[in-house]
Amino acid sequence: MIRALAIKELREIGWIVAIALAVYMIAVAAVASTAVESGLQRIPGLDWLVYQILQLDSYRSLPFVSGDLNGPFILTSLALALVLGFRQSVGEAQADTFGFLLHRPLGRRTILLMKLALAVGLLWLVSAIPILVLAWWAATPGSHPSPFEWSMTYPIWKTWAAMPVVYLGAFLSGLRPARWWGTRLVPLAAIAMPALAASLIPMWWFFSVPLAALAAVLLIVSILWVGETRDYS
Amino acid sequence: MEHVIETRRLTKYYGSKCVVNNLDLRIPRGSVYGFLGRNGTGKSTTIKMLLGLVHPTRGSAFVLGENAAELSPDARGRIAYLAEGHPIYRWMTIRDAVRFTRAFHRQWNQPLLDQILDHFELSPKQKIRRLSHGQRAQVSLALAVAPDPEVLILDDPTIGLDTVVRRDFLESLIQIIQRQGRTILFSSHILSDVERVADRIGILVDGVLRVDCPTEKFKQRVRKIVLGFAGEPPEFPACPGLVSSRTVGTDLELIVVDYGDEHQRLAESLEPSSIEVVDLNLEEAFIEYTRGPRRRLPIFAGEESDDQSIGNQGAA
Numbered sequence: 001m002i003r004a005l006a007i008k009e010l011r012e013i014g015w016i017v018a019i020a021l022a023v024y025m026i027a028v029a030a031v032a033s034t035a036v037e038s039g040l041q042r043i044p045g046l047d048w049l050v051y052q053i054l055q056l057d058s059y060r061s062l063p064f065v066s067g068d069l070n071g072p073f074i075l076t077s078l079a080l081a082l083v084l085g086f087r088q089s090v091g092e093a094q095a096d097t098f099g100f101l102l103h104r105p106l107g108r109r110t111i112l113l114m115k116l117a118l119a120v121g122l123l124w125l126v127s128a129i130p131i132l133v134l135a136w137w138a139a140t141p142g143s144h145p146s147p148f149e150w151s152m153t154y155p156i157w158k159t160w161a162a163m164p165v166v167y168l169g170a171f172l173s174g175l176r177p178a179r180w181w182g183t184r185l186v187p188l189a190a191i192a193m194p195a196l197a198a199s200l201i202p203m204w205w206f207f208s209v210p211l212a213a214l215a216a217v218l219l220i221v222s223i224l225w226v227g228e229t230r231d232y233s
Numbered sequence: 234m235e236h237v238i239e240t241r242r243l244t245k246y247y248g249s250k251c252v253v254n255n256l257d258l259r260i261p262r263g264s265v266y267g268f269l270g271r272n273g274t275g276k277s278t279t280i281k282m283l284l285g286l287v288h289p290t291r292g293s294a295f296v297l298g299e300n301a302a303e304l305s306p307d308a309r310g311r312i313a314y315l316a317e318g319h320p321i322y323r324w325m326t327i328r329d330a331v332r333f334t335r336a337f338h339r340q341w342n343q344p345l346l347d348q349i350l351d352h353f354e355l356s357p358k359q360k361i362r363r364l365s366h367g368q369r370a371q372v373s374l375a376l377a378v379a380p381d382p383e384v385l386i387l388d389d390p391t392i393g394l395d396t397v398v399r400r401d402f403l404e405s406l407i408q409i410i411q412r413q414g415r416t417i418l419f420s421s422h423i424l425s426d427v428e429r430v431a432d433r434i435g436i437l438v439d440g441v442l443r444v445d446c447p448t449e450k451f452k453q454r455v456r457k458i459v460l461g462f463a464g465e466p467p468e469f470p471a472c473p474g475l476v477s478s479r480t481v482g483t484d485l486e487l488i489v490v491d492y493g494d495e496h497q498r499l500a501e502s503l504e505p506s507s508i509e510v511v512d513l514n515l516e517e518a519f520i521e522y523t524r525g526p527r528r529r530l531p532i533f534a535g536e537e538s539d540d541q542s543i544g545n546q547g548a549a
Contacts, residue, residue: 001336001337003336004332004333004336004337005336007333008322008333011324012322012324095320095322095323096316096318096320097320097321097322098286099281099284099286099314099316099320100314100316100320100321100322102286103284103286103309103312103314104309104334104337105306105307105309105310105337105338106306106309106337107306229288231281231286231287231288232281232286232287233247233277233278233281233286233287
């Protein structure tokens with residue numbers, strides 16, 4: 001049962017994750033290219049992506065320090081988390097398949113938790129890839145003329161850790177019945193502060209991670225409660 | 234008598250609008266129950282409350298002895314549900330849909346499923362999104378029946394299907410019904426469909442169950458009385474059982490439940506030139522009954538079997 005549900009979810013959100021991965025990898029390539037002045041950023045179209053969309057510096061950068069991956073990473077991860085959350089909740093409602101899905105002989109909580117677990121797992125997995133690839137490239141001697149310490153990646157990992165909170169906020173916004181889009185987006189507005197705090201507070205093991213975890217737990221409890229009590233009319 | 238589906242004063246409000254009002258429904262095991270009503274009378278809401286997809290404002294519903302609001306996975310496995318519009322994941326092929334649905338059931342009658350797909354000339358390779366509405370209905374029926382459910386709940390399954398597909402769909406449904414002990418609740422507003430398969434009907438009017446009796450009884454008891462006059466027909470006096478009266482030329486047409494001696498006496502007191510009692514088919518009876526002044530509709534509900542008489546309970 002769980003496997004069938006997982007395959008169904010994967011088929012529905014896999015393409016979104018694949019697009020996000022492609023964007024991440026373009027960003028990694030762009031950051032690496034600005035770091036070594038390879039000329040990659042001068043490829044027609046890529047310069048626009050590098051400087052205008054990804055907001056990367058045009059001067060030689062230090063990976064994870066200056067002209068870094070943070071900007072494009074935050075933008076892509078935010079978009080991925082929002083699209084995943086709304087696709088899994090609003091998508092079912094729009095296709096009118098909630099009734100079909102929730103009538104499967106499986107607990108409603110199990111079905112919802114399965115959706116959440118799979119999406120959070122994919123979100124974390126796919127957004128960890130660009131960090132690890134760029135870190136591996138930066139840590140490889142001879143790749144670029146600047147030092148590299150793993151501690152330089154901590155800020156981006158904080159953002160990475162806070163992204164499931166955004167996803168859960170989007171899922172709850174899509175699942176929760178609302179009269180209009182303004183009230184529908186209340187959960188997303190509510191998670192903006194903890195998500196921002198979790199990715200900015202310096203002592204991340206003591207503050208950021210527990211804060212993100214607390215927000216995530218509250219959101220999961222709310223999702224399960226809404227999932228059990230709302231009308232699927 | 235064991236009731237597979239039972240509701241007790243089931244009520245649902247959306248805001249201040251009462252969609253289902255104090256519904257007491259009892260459907261015995263093995264019966265085929267036609268759940269009728271005009272659009273927006275609460276049929277789909279009732280069905281969704283029976284499946285725990287909508288929560289009642291008041292009252293309760295039980296299916297297979299379990300509270301519908303907390304149906305266990307085991308009970309869900311024994312209840313098949315065909316939603317209105319037959320929503321199945323459009324990106325799936327029929328084979329994907331079968332695999333997905335099958336994974337949730339311990340019991341699965343693959344030969345029956347193959348037989349139904351074959352009968353409707355559906356290939357497992359076909360994409361759901363490429364199927365017509367009728368073909369989606371056929372796939373839904375096949376998927377619903379394959380786990381060999383005890384209860385089938387169908388929400389307007391033939392809506393939007395052309396005559397031939399509808400007839401085919403109903404033939405399959407009849408074959409399924411013939412499997413002993415299976416209980417079917419299906420809502421519809423295509424009366425000829427209901428007449429073909431249902432042994433009992435319930436009619437919702439503005440969320441109130443006005444009729445709950447064997448199909449034949451309903452047809453027999455709603456009558457049209459045509460009183461002929463030489464000139465302008467007089468008003469017919471209000472009396473128990475009178476659903477509506479209207480003037481058609483020099484005739485006075487009455488719709489009456491349980492036309493009896495009292496009605497005959499009242500009709501004769503108006504001194505018509507002729508009195509004609511017309512039998513109605515289910516569709517005519519339904520139309521005439523449901524378009525009457527709703528608050529004054531006579532109720533016929535609460536019968537357990539064909540043998541019991543139907544009491545005219547008067548206005549609700």
